[in-house]
Amino acid sequence: MSEDTAAVAAQQQGRPPVVRQSGISGLLGSAAGRNTGLVVALILLCIGGVVTAGDRFADVDNLLTILRLAAVIGVVSVGMTFVITGGGIDLSVGAIVALSSVWATTLATQGIANNSHWIVIVFTALVVGGVCGLVNGALIAYGRVVAFIATLASLAAARGLAEIISNRKTQIVNVPGFAAFFDASVLGVPVLVVIFAVVAAAGWVLLNRTTFGRRTFAVGGNPEAARLAGIDVRRHTVWLYTLLGLCCGLAAVMLIARTTTGSATHGGLYELDAIAAVVIGGTLLSGGRGTIAGTVFGVLIFTTLSNVFTLNNLSISAQAVAKGAIIVVAVLLQQRLARRSGA
Amino acid sequence: MAMTAPAAALLSVRGVVKRFPGVTALQGVDFEVRAGEVHCLLGQNGAGKSTLIKVLSGAHRPDEGEIRWRGEVVSFGNPTAAMRSGVAAIYQELDLVAGLSVADNVFLGHELSTAGFSRRAEARRRTRALLDRLGHPDISPDRDVGRLSVAHQQVVSMARALSLDGQLLIMDEPSAVLDPDEVRVLFGIIRELTAQGVAVIYISHRLAEIREIGDRVTVLKDGRTVATGLPARETKTSELIGLMTGRVLDNVFPHRKPVDPAAPEVLVVRGLADGDRFAGVDLTVHAGEVVGLAGLVGSGRSEILETVYGARKAAEGTVEVDGRKLRRGSVGAAVRAGMGLCPEERKSQGLLLDQAVYRNITVSSMSAFARFGFLDDRAERARSTKLTEALDVRPAGVDRVVRGLSGGNQQKVVLARWLLRECRVLLLDEPTRGVDVGARSEIYELIRELADSGVAVVVVSSDVEEVLGLADRVLVVREGRVVHDGPADEIDESRVLDLVMEGHAA
């Protein structure tokens, strides 16, 4: 990739184009270079998949499965990108997904949905998710609780509440209209994947083209400077967590559609998967720098990795080790980058 | 200074080149420093002064060129190596570790230890002695450095540099955050050191200081040496400015128009107090008026501005803009009323270091560039480009990341943000800190233009000359009280200094 295209790509990414650097290290260091790294990683994984699992991997159905799996965690990760770019963290996303799924399916199984439209399920999940996010945000911004602690508390509370509501039972949904809508395909692409694509695109526009996104970078990069520049940092923080809560609600709907169930065990370890995807995508954990495209690649890399491992009958534990290794490499790369720009 | 024996070159620099991605910061620097002299470096913002001292102290590696230290070619791999050889530096952007104590910071990298155990009591004792020598018995060696004011942090980095007992002490704009009497103490120490044969490299944008303390001057322009070894006292100011900027500058301060006595009162502050640092502050600013606040660092000037802006909560008193009272402790209310504050500390309070220049400039005026929340990047860049050209930000280019700019250029970016926003009331805290002479006059010009268009401006500055030259009216703040309020042309520099210092061990 020539340096010019690198700069253009960096701009499309919405990051401030990094001052141009020369040589291989420069390419790796530039914004585009890091996405190139992600693309290369993804391609290598696919090659690995083809070599080890042959047609079982390179099959349209298998690829759509990967995308369908990626879609749910992908929606959460897009929301997480905003929170992390804004200098925060949210450990409660998995629990919020579980609570939203349980709440929405309780309505459906209790027959209320029989008399009303299935959209009520969607609406309920979104409201539950949004309110959870709002509570997180308010605790952090106005209650001045450290984000890590506040969302750790929400994690425990939301999952507990989900268990109480569902009585620890898996609730099966049997609403014909709901299933029909979400199992459909648009031009061969499953609706779940379409939703993910739309969320990612909307997230990209929001982060890179609007005042909301610009404020997110400012609040995450230097909250004191943002405050003195006239940005209402606390209100913005509440919005960021609410946005992530809404994403969790949407993810819950998608999960209900994929599994036809609502359960207090849904969304287990989503917080780790989402944070990992965001970080290997190139968003800075300390805030102020973030990229939606990177996050999407991060999600695809992890999901493809799981798929290749599963096709080869490798254990979940082996997957975990591989995931861990990828995260470490990504973080090391980030640190090198931070040091270079901080010199 | 002690120059009886023909002084040998302690340090000699030949053809040093340093490249950063996209910019060549140094493109051939030559100069020599003798033992026992104070060698001053002069140059515009971005000329390469800070980069040069980072190269000399091992923080950057030069790409080309030769550095001789006591006659031998050296290449310091890192600052610790330089420290061991006797080169100590105080950087422009302070390099202390917040979270560690003052004493830990002073001895960081050269900890006192016996058989691996650190001698903390000894470190504390020596730190105490160094701080006393710097005229600051008020700083405790056990304080967390992160909680000190910038001025005190500067004192700690000086203590750190002195703790090394080096043969060469490099200081990058040490006086930018210091008071006149602190600068005097610093000069006393420099004189002591040079009498013992220590050499000092001193960087400052204040020519008066260079005349007072300097022996010889080297001028840098665009990363090159344009003159070296000039006598600090005899060389004419016009010659120095000509060498630095390549042009002639006859009038630093713009012409003052008399303020229309019938102009409306835009900002009215009554009986403001924060219950701690200041009390009973009254301040009225008319449309078109520039009011200067003079006072020592720590006298409460910055706190007054921040409280007026709502960034700190007032305990008593009122702030009115155009006759409407503002809610206490709300930046949002102040901003909506048309107030802007250019804060004192550009790094921690002003800049988004990892963002592009134009984004830093437009962050306070985003709504002017947005339609339904969508930003018009092109318009943002165009407006920012105009401002950066007017302020002469170098290197040009609004897509650059702010972190890579020199200190003075970063300051111009913060200032540009508030010049862009159309404010009714503009509060400027040390607007020209670290800005070179040429750009400073551009900034004064812009501030004056704003005032002439009806904006009420308040300027806080440690530079008395700046307050007197720029403001229509001057307020002197001492220990949290306004002790003088009157027209700028009815008071002179020495009177202001007297008022500022009264009750101080001057």
Ligand SMILES: Nc1ncnc2c1ncn2[C@@H]1O[C@H](COP(=O)(O)OP(=O)(O)OP(=O)(O)O)[C@@H](O)[C@H]1O
């Ligand atoms: N880490 C860096 N990355 C990229 N460019 C840099 C970096 N540090 C300095 N520069 C560039 O090198 C040039 C010289 O900067 P330097 O800080 O040495 O200037 P200076 O003479 O100290 O200016 P000032 O008076 O404003 O402090 C500038 O163009 C600056 O943008």
Ligand SMILES: [Mg+2]
């Ligand atoms: Mg400098």
